[in-house]
Amino acid sequence: MTVAGNRQVYIIDEVVHFGGFFQGDTVGVNAHPKEDSESRRVLTIDDHVWDNLKDKHNLSQGTALLLRFHLGDVAEASVLGHPDREQLRRAIRERDISPNPNLRAIAYHCRACALWIAQEPETAPGRYACVICHTPLAGT
Numbered sequence: 593m594t595v596a597g598n599r600q601v602y603i604i605d606e607v608v609h610f611g612g613f614f615q616g617d618t619v620g621v622n623a624h625p626k627e628d629s630e631s632r633r634v635l636t637i638d639d640h641v642w643d644n645l646k647d648k649h650n651l652s653q654g655t656a657l658l659l660r661f662h663l664g665d666v667a668e669a670s671v672l673g674h675p676d677r678e679q680l681r682r683a684i685r686e687r688d689i690s691p692n693p694n695l696r697a698i699a700y701h702c703r704a705c706a707l708w709i710a711q712e713p714e715t716a717p718g719r720y721a722c723v724i725c726h727t728p729l730a731g732t
C-alpha cells in the first residue's frame with residue numbers, strides 16, 4: 593500500500609450505514625477528498641475491497657482513507673490515518689502495522705495533515721517526510 597498512482601486520499605465526514613438490503617456487506621460513508629472539503633460525496637465501500645481494515649465498525653469521522661476508483665466505484669480501500677492514534681490503532685489489523693523497529697509504534701504523526709498515518713514516512717537523506725503532503729516531519 594503506497595500513496596501513489598491514481599489513488600486519492602479521502603476523509604470521512606460521517607459513517608452513514610453498515611450493510612444494506614441490496615448492497616451486501618458494505619459500509620457507507622460521507623467523505624471528501626483531503627484537498628477539497630467542498631466535494632463531499634457518499635461512498636459505498638464493499639467489504640472485500642479493504643486491504644488493512646480490522647473492523648469497519650471502528651471507522652469514524654476523521655478517518656483518512658486511501659481509495660482507488662474504477663468506473664465511479666471504490667475498487668481498493670485502505671485505512672490511511674486518523675487524528676486520534678488510538679482510533680487508528682483500533683481500525684487497522686495488527687499485521688499491517690509497520691514492522692520497522694525504527695518507527696515510533698504504529699504510525700507517524702504529521703502536523704500539517706493533523707493525522708496519525710499508518711505508513712512508513714518517505715525517507716530522504718537525513719530526514720523523514722509525510723507520504724501525503726511531503727512535509728518534513730518534526731524531530732527528524
Ligand SMILES: [Zn+2]
Nearest residue numbers: 702705722725
Ligand atoms: Zn502530512
